[in-house]
Amino acid sequence: MNNEKKNHLDFSNINRLWSYLVINEINAQDVSGFYPSPGLRNAPLLWAITKVDNEKVFSGLDERSQSFRALGACKKTGLPSVLLCTSGTAMANYYPAVIEAQKDNLPLIIISSDRPDDLVWGDHNQTITQENLYGNFVLEAVDLGLPSEDISPQVLTTKVAQLIHKAKFQGGPIHINIRFREPLDHTVKEIDKNYLEKAHALLNSSSTSFHPLNYLAGELPSFVIDKLSSAKKPLITVGGLRNINDQTISLFRELTDKLGGHFHFDITSSLKFIKNNSEGQIPSPDHPEVLESLKADSPDLILHFGSRITSKFYYQWLSNEDIPHIHFGTTWELKDPSGTIDHKVFGPIDAALGTLISTIENHSISPRKSWLNWDQIIAKKESVIEEAPLSFAYISKKAIELASVGSQFYIGNSSIIRSFNNYSTTTNNKNFKVFSNRGVSGIEGFISSAIGLSEQSHELTYLFIGDVSALHDINALHLPSNNLKIIILNNSGGGIFKLLPINNDSDQSYLDLLTTPHQSSFNDIAKAFKVKANSVATKDEFLQSFKDLAKSKETEVLEVIIDDQNNIDLFHQLKTIK
Numbered sequence: 001m002n003n004e005k006k007n008h009l010d011f012s013n014i015n016r017l018w019s020y021l022v023i024n025e026i027n028a029q030d031v032s033g034f035y036p037s038p039g040l041r042n043a044p045l046l047w048a049i050t051k052v053d054n055e056k057v058f059s060g061l062d063e064r065s066q067s068f069r070a071l072g073a074c075k076k077t078g079l080p081s082v083l084l085c086t087s088g089t090a091m092a093n094y095y096p097a098v099i100e101a102q103k104d105n106l107p108l109i110i111i112s113s114d115r116p117d118d119l120v121w122g123d124h125n126q127t128i129t130q131e132n133l134y135g136n137f138v139l140e141a142v143d144l145g146l147p148s149e150d151i152s153p154q155v156l157t158t159k160v161a162q163l164i165h166k167a168k169f170q171g172g173p174i175h176i177n178i179r180f181r182e183p184l185d186h187t188v189k190e191i192d193k194n195y196l197e198k199a200h201a202l203l204n205s206s207s208t209s210f211h212p213l214n215y216l217a218g219e220l221p222s223f224v225i226d227k228l229s230s231a232k233k234p235l236i237t238v239g240g241l242r243n244i245n246d247q248t249i250s251l252f253r254e255l256t257d258k259l260g261g262h263f264h265f266d267i268t269s270s271l272k273f274i275k276n277n278s279e280g281q282i283p284s285p286d287h288p289e290v291l292e293s294l295k296a297d298s299p300d301l302i303l304h305f306g307s308r309i310t311s312k313f314y315y316q317w318l319s320n321e322d323i324p325h326i327h328f329g330t331t332w333e334l335k336d337p338s339g340t341i342d343h344k345v346f347g348p349i350d351a352a353l354g355t356l357i358s359t360i361e362n363h364s365i366s367p368r369k370s371w372l373n374w375d376q377i378i379a380k381k382e383s384v385i386e387e388a389p390l391s392f393a394y395i396s397k398k399a400i401e402l403a404s405v406g407s408q409f410y411i412g413n414s415s416i417i418r419s420f421n422n423y424s425t426t427t428n429n430k431n432f433k434v435f436s437n438r439g440v441s442g443i444e445g446f447i448s449s450a451i452g453l454s455e456q457s458h459e460l461t462y463l464f465i466g467d468v469s470a471l472h473d474i475n476a477l478h479l480p481s482n483n484l485k486i487i488i489l490n491n492s493g494g495g496i497f498k499l500l501p502i503n504n505d506s507d508q509s510y511l512d513l514l515t516t517p518h519q520s521s522f523n524d525i526a527k528a529f530k531v532k533a534n535s536v537a538t539k540d541e542f543l544q545s546f547k548d549l550a551k552s553k554e555t556e557v558l559e560v561i562i563d564d565q566n567n568i569d570l571f572h573q574l575k576t577i578k
Contacts, residue, residue, distance in 0.1 A: 013189040018147035019048035025157040029164040031080045032073040035066045039086020042113035043184045065476045067097030068445030072452030078243040080107040088126035102137040103439030105171030114179040141175040153199040165210035234261035235299035240268040240307035251353035260367030266309040267421040273430040280370045283424035285314040308335045310421045328352045389566040392419040408433040410450040412465035413441045415496040443469040447476040454484040477529035485549040486557045491564040493517040526557035533557040
């Protein structure tokens, strides 16, 4: 909105003025979008977002879906996404996404509308205690109270600016609770002239600006330098990374080339296929032969970047080893399931990579030789996957091979992310972004998250999820989106539990409560939402349908029906290949 229009807005009452000041300040700090849900108590805020920047408004009816949609946008842009809801249980539906944002250090902003204290005390309709609802899962929670001329516009907007910057640069969700007494509409209630003048003076500029020092000191701790110099068998591991770009990818290439040894790029790093296994990459430690090799001939230094990796077996192995272990991350938080990190270095990842490369050059550290090799085993496993019936492994293999450069994958949890992470190749290099919700590894909200991500980009986006995960978020199909292809792997229930030892329990009476078998047809469900859909059950059908997905920009659902027993048999067969 231009400055002239801002100066001529009709603030008919204090509720509208405060709402506009809050939303205008948030927008001035740069956000990916506003994600409102309907309600009367938040009507002043809904009015404000349409007046501040209507192009950034992504309307939706369901709070849980909206929260994951906003989360997906955060992952793509690195910028805050703003949720707005009415009073009562509405904000409780944000809770799973808030927890995910907290665990994954994402700047999610929650603005909940509330009723005045006296109405809450008296148990009026649609009231709960809303302040501090999210507890330790937010960086800060602020109850702004009732809009009042006793609080200056400058104080209000400066506090809002501080909250947004805290979310952006510390990484995590923020909760703002604001109470409204009627009128909630355009009814005129006079505002003091001097107060209005002070408010108008703020409309064309943001409040206090916060500037973090965005660099890493040029010299690493002496312990790191000594270990880099003496290591004969270094291992670089990389988990999930925020805001990865071409420069980050280039720096990781350079670091792995100059340090040598081995590296493991987890599927969540978006680096897994920029270098193949013939260049020193270690396949997932979920492969028994990989874990055995690491146990028999361990590295003597581990440099870990980003969040944790997908394989739990890796951390089980590491917890029994005594290997120098250094973690580079963007926040002070430990991402350390093994409890073995010796040193934590935090700052921007690109700066850390540059400092490491400079250290290697300045101390004349020559590239170390790789000491492990899985090329023959990988080739055998690729052959077995190709010969077996349609499976999770086949879908992940072919999707990686066929997806065009520049595509982005959003990968669900449970079996599907392990399938993508376990796939290794000696011949196929690709460079595409990978996203997932690995903060707490829940299975809800994936369709909404992928929609939110696809709305912030022009790239073709593939979402791969299991059937139970799809059922958790199936209502999100009502949301409009482009360039999103949803591949649902339907094995009629939670198949991952059949791959675990619990499936061998002699008492089978409760296993259906784990696997939750169903007879749902996602082809039919998608069409009920007027979304183009297709269902396939063979490898040939999948290959052709997957290739066809790239031919249009509309949202499509591809249901892949998988015989669960065939999938189980292949899973166990792949573990026996040596």
